Amino acid sequence: MREYLLLALVAAAVTYLLVPPVRAFALRIGAAPEVRDRDVHTVPTPRLGGLAMFGGLLAGLLVANHLPYVGGAINSGQTGQTVLALLAASGMIVVVGFLDDWLGMNPLMKLGGQIAAGGLLVYFGMYLPFLPLPQFMGGSTGLDSNLRTVLTIMIVVIVVNAVNFVDGLDGLAAGIVGIAAMATFAYSIALSQTTSGSRINTTAAITVILIGMCLGFLPHNFHPAKIFMGDTGAMLIGLLLATSLITITSSVDSGAVEMNRFPVMLPLVLPIAVMVLPLTDLILAVVRRTSAGLSPFAPDRGHLHHRLLDIGHSHRRTVLIMYAWTFLFAFTMVALSINGVPLILFPLTILLAVGVLIIMALPRWRSRRYAARGRHAARPQVPPQGGAPEPSRQRADAGSTR
Template identity: 35%
Template sequence: MDVFKAFAQQVGIVDPFGPGFLSVIITFLVALVFTWFFMPRLREFAVQAGWADMPNARRLNKEPLPNAGGLGIFVGFVVSIMVAWTIRPIHVELVNIQVLAIMLGAAIMVLTGFIDDQFNLSPLTRLLVQLLVSILLIVNGLKIDFNAIPFLPVVPDVLANPLSTLLTILWIVGLTNAVNLMDGVDGVVGGVGFVVSMVLLATAAQFTDRAAAVVVLAGLAGACMGYLRYNFNPSRIIMGDAGAYLIGFTLAAVSLLGTLKVSTGASLIVPLIVLALPVVDTTQVVIGRLARGIRNPLGHPDKTHIHHRVLARTASARRTAVILWVVALTCGALGMLLQGVKLPAILSTVVVVAACLWFVAHRRVRAHNRELELNS
């Protein structure tokens, strides 16, 4: 028992039998189990309601595919946070407000994404909503402090405040859209969302002022894992813009969350490195489209994304997803290392994440093989 406690402390778990760690485990399991069992029922309802993506030149599906998976992820996420609050309420009033702001912003983003999935909102409308939720976070104290960012000069408050606001908006809007643009191959965004959530969770667990962030990330990670069980190729349901917006926005917002510290600077290094895959993907796509003379690079979809390039080389959606999971996990491990996280914590995170991804992928493949046997 002493050996176990000593190892737990090495990976950032002060008391493995205490209410804090147990509440994180329960939050993760509630999100996982709820989403796991809720998703098939949601799929059935989505089919009846006609909530589906139709086949086209850019999509891989050959028949209508339910696109309401984001709703399932959101519901599992919210239920787990409610359970976590019931088990172990957050006692700092400011953090309660900030978590509620994140949840409200996530709800707005999910609703916007779902409406866009079904009725195709204009890019301007989506951008205005993203600006709105960014401002919602800012007025509740979730804001990047320009003067806390390493390697940049310290400027007077009269300049620092507007620069901080601008950076926060760019952070939220940029990461939200970066994650959304990655959603083109079965299992990619669900898996990357799970990887990033777990890496940020493990990193936040190393700091005493990030308890709320740990709980929120546990809920998101569990919901992503539950969804991935039905989205690994061949997918039974996709998340649509609703799910991609939820994952991108929540990861960007939670990286600003701290119990005592309401502005962040150096703490953004890890999420930026962990999210390097969607950031690099979006950057190269935008630059490429601008070079081709496209004035609105985000409004002209094509097949120049990283996942499309990898898919063209592998000719396998499964291999593409796994490769991008590995890239995301590698970036995550590097980010943790640069943040000063101890090696045992990094290795434990990599092993746990890899095991979870193997488990859900194996279950999806096995279920698909059974479907083929029954239909043969």
């Protein structure tokens, strides 16, 4: 655990310290575009914060490679050439994101870069070798070279775009991905207590570096943000989160471990749980845009965070609400991996989710109530026919507080 803590601290410190020079570089090359109609911020803010996060990743991998426990896990070969795979794929993503943040890039070209990054993971051996399905679905299913390549690239593309879509408010993407990485790290640590294998330890190393990157960037990015991570950072942390989900999904065979009442489904359900908010936003955006005859990548102002702002929440409250949603679903699934968690947790989770929805709707109810009171107060008082109102009625009205 001390090695994991060291990795998080190194990634966080390097990311935090690199943000000021990266911000100066972004301003120098003009990577601080004018505010657009769909933007929430009101002043031009430099992008390219992902370059600082990439520096944190490099520092984390360098340290991890020289640690006895973590270094042995990532160099064991069970997840391919882990360090080379992460360096190559993240380098590809950072180059694509940098060009998009600086000069702008066609969405199809960005998609090609994401596919290439997923392909580099597969090339260096970091792919999904099998699916840990339960016995009633046929048990663990091995994947041939074509299928594992397609599924690995698909996971990378979906997660990268989901994180990129949710990156619309100060501190939102870094916080959500950080919470998702914490949940994945906690699950990998719990899983390592009952099963052996360096694959699960590789997941823990990747997620703890990702946690450090997000924590190091958040002080500069929380509202009001001094710098944005841009596509450079959003696609980078999306790639790392996707990589951790790929490695953890196939960490346990269907008959290797019996965990609580959900022995094999957790490795399949956990990726969905930690990504529930970005995936929901991604699906809604694709449906919304395609139904309007637009490209799925066409920008708009209909994301979940935009709707929370339109309801009446402040910038920070909107971000905190979305943090709460991510924490609720992600750590609920992690709790299911610990012995003794009853099935009643499912309906309790639903009740908590409904409670969050009620809290989210409170500003709208208050605004409607205040608007109704305003209309009632602005309604003109028509005096009775035949002259002014009676003095007694005037006194009664004057003493009323409503």
